[in-house]
Amino acid sequence: MHIDNVHDKFFKDSFSRKQLVEGLIQELFPKELGQKIDLVSLELSNNSYTDEKLEEHFADIVYQCTYQDSQKIRIALLFEHKSYQEKYPHFQLLRYLLNAWEQDSKEKKEPTLTIPIVIYHGKNRWKYQSLPQYFKGSDAELRRFLPDFEYLLFDISQFSDQQIAGFSNKFLALSWILLKNSRTKSYLLGIARAFTELIQAIESTGDMSYIRSVFLYVLSTTENLAKPKIVDIFRNISIQTNSITMTIAEAMKLEGKIQGKIEGKIEGKIEGKIEGKIEGKEEATVLFVQKLVKIGMDAATIAQTFELPQTKVEEIIAKM
Known part of the structure; x- marks a missing residue:
């Protein structure tokens, strides 16, 4: 799987969890804005407003919610693919907003106000500027012919691991610290203590499916030589x-995803054979x-994560 797809999948899996988006609004939104959003009303939408061209720039997750007890709005979380800042991000965002409003029109709805949020995890700092600033030398008379809107920017690289x-x-x-460090080789080895504490906090909620997702993401973004050590951290x-770690590790080793031997005991070691031929x-x-x-993984998750035909996965499950 291409590395951008690995990041995108983890982003979508993470931000499809309502409790994570609630935290994003409570902890990182401008206070005046966040306080007016009804968190109880947050609802994940099935809609995506990216098109073929926009998919080159970002993946999106969309939520619907109530603002100030009455107005229905959208929150669009846009995950920037690239490790560098797009020169004119407003152009892509404007295209995205137009796609959303055109869809409203097709569904014979009033246009819904949409808050675009850019989530960026590149190494270089993202420098925010307004759309009129793209047009150097324009005076007030000319700027009135330009669209002008803002977007919220969360540049993960600007947060310290301690923050x-x-x-x-x-x-x-957990999602923030992984996305921030994922472009650094063997990054988890340097943040093992903080990572372990976060995993234990997630485990206490009972959401083991998210821990599975995290394990797959960490393995996919770690160089091969460090993978045995990563497995040990999880174990x-x-x-x-x-239990989750060893089951997935065995399965992935069988598929050729993990190179070399994983240190420690693995029941029925997989080296081209499993308990015989x-x-x-x-x-x-x-x-x-x-x-x-x-x-506990379902057919759709298995098929998407390991690039298997979903019909084949469903057929295997049906025979179990």
């Missing part, structure tokens, strides 16, 4: 996390899917 670990919403903290967090890719795929189902 992030201090977020009261641990779902937000030592708790019994539940160890398994001939052919078909049998290996069946066992691979069965292991993931046993730890």
Whole structure:
């Protein structure tokens, strides 16, 4: 899977969790704005307003909610793909907003006010400027012919690991610290203590599906030589996390995702064979899917994460 797709998938999996977006609004929105949003009314939308051209720039997650007890608005979370700032981000954002309002029109609705939020995790600082600033030398008479709107910017690189670990919403903290450091090789080894504490906080909520997502993301963004150490970090967090880690690690090793040997005991080590001879890719795929189902992954998640045909995954599950 291409690395941009790995980041996008983790972004979508993370920010599809309402509790994470609640934390984003409470902790990072401008206070005057955040206080007027009814968090209880937050509802994940199935709509996406990216088109073929916009997909080159970002992935989106859209929420609907109530503002000041009556007005319906949208919050569009736009995850910037690139590791550098787009020169004229307002142009892409304007296209996005027009797509949203055109969709409202097609559905015979009044246009819904949409708050665009750019989430950026590149290494270089994102320098915010207004749209009229793109047009140098324009006076007030000319600027009145320009559209002018703002967007909220969350440049993750500008948060220290200590700041992030201090977020009261641990779902937000965990996603933030991983996205911030993911472009650094073997990054998790340097933040292992803070990471472990965040995983334990998530585990206390009972959301083990998110821990599975985090493990897959960390493995996908870590160089091969460090992967055995990453597995050890997860294994030592708790019994539940160890169980998830070893099941996924075995399945991924079978698929050739993890190179070399994983240190420590793995029941029935996979080195081209699992408890005797398994001939052919078909049998290996069946066992691979069965292991993931046993730890609670559904057909759609397995198919998307490991790039398998969903119909094939569903067929294997039906025969279990």
